[in-house]
Amino acid sequence: MKTTFISTVTLWKSPRSSLDRLQESLTKANTELTTGRHADVGLALGYKVGESLSLRQQRAEIDTLTDSNGLAIQRLKTTTSALDGIRESATKFRDALVGLPANPPVETIKSQAEAYMSSLIGNLNVSIGGQYIFGGINTKAAPANDYAGGSPLSLKGAVATTFSAPAASGGFGFAQTNPLASGITPGDMRTFLDGPFKQIFEGAGWNTLSNASDQNIQSLISPTEKVETSTNASSTPMRQIAMAYTMVFDLGIESLNPEARNVVFTKAIEVLSSAISGLINVQARIGTAQARTETAIQRMDLQKSIFDERIGGLEAVDPTEAKVRVDQLMTQIQTSYSLTAQLKQLSLINYL
DSSP states (O other), X not given: OOOOOXXXXXXXXXXXXXXXXXXXXXXXXXXXXXXXXXXXXXXXHGGGHXXXXXXXXXXXHHHHXXXXXXXXXXXXXXXXXXXXXXXXXXXXXXXXXXXXXXXXXXXXXXXXXXXXXXXXXXXXXXXXXXXXXXXXXXXXXXXBOOTTOOSSSOHHHHHHHHHTSOGGGTSOSSOTTSGGGGGOOHHHHHHHIIIIXXXXXXXXXXXXXXXXXXXXXXXXXXXXXXXXXXXXXXXXXXXXXXXXXXXXXSSOTTTSOHHHHHHHHXXXXXXXXXXXXXXXXXXXXXXXXXHHHHHHHXXXXXXXXXXXXXXXXXXXXXXXXXXXHHHHHHHHHHHHHHHHHHHXXXXXXXXX
C-alpha cells in the first residue's frame, strides 16, 4: 500500500497552477473586447483563415490605391491652377498684341514679353511634396532653366546663335541689336520664324530650357484602371508660348523696320492662339483624369465597406459575450488569490 502526502506547500501551489492559464485567457478576452475580433484568428477560424487573409490583402491594396489617388488628385489640382495662370497670361499678352496701335510702344511690349516668360518658367517649376508637377516622370529635377541660365548652352544663347548664323544656314549673319537688322525684309523674317527659329523650340534646342520628360505619369487609380495624371513642360503648348514670348523680347524688334516688326507680332499672335487652344485641351484631359480618379475613390470606398463587412463576419466577436468572459475570468482570478491567501494561514503551529 502506498500513501500520498499532502503538504501545505502543495495546497499553496494548487491555485497557482491554474492562475497562469486564467491570466492568459484574460489577456485574450481583453484583446477581443478591445479590438472586436478574435485574439487568435487562425485558431478561431481554422480552414477559413485563408479567406480572411485574402480579404484583408484586397482591403490593404484598396487602401494603398486610395492613398496614392489622394496624392494624384493634389497633383492634378495644382497642375490645373498653374495651367490657369499660364493660359491667362498668354491670353492677356495675345490680346495686347492684337490691340497694338500703329506706332506701338516697343520697349513696353518687350518688357511685358520678358516678364511673361519669367512667369512661365516660374509656373513650370511649381512643386508639391518635393516633386515637380511639370516634369513628367522626371519629378525630381526642375523642369525649366532660366532663359539665360541653361547648361552648357542657354535658350538665350541658342536664339542668338541661330539669329547670327550665316544666311546659308538660315540666319542673318549679325546680332539682333546690330543696326543692320533694320534691313531685314518681312519675307526674310517670316522665313526665319517658320524655319530656324521654330526649330529651336521644336527640336533639341528646347532642351536648353526644359529638363522635363515628355512622358507623363501613369497612375493606377483602381485595380483595373490606369490614367495619365500629369502633363509636362515639353508639351507643344508650352513650347509655343515660350516661342511667342521669345520672338517678341529677344529678336531685337526695336531694331527692325515696322513691316518686319509686324511680321513678328502677327506670328506671335498666331502662335499664342494655337497654344491657348492646346492648353484648353490639356486642361480638359487633366480635368477628366481628376474626375475619373475621384470616381474611383468613391467606388473603392464602397468596396472597402463590403470587405469590412465580410471580414467582420469572419473575425468579429460578440462584445457582450467577450465582456461576460472577462468578468468571469476576473472573478476566478480574484477567487484564486483569495484562496491562496487563506491557505497561507494554514499552519500546524496554529493548532499546537
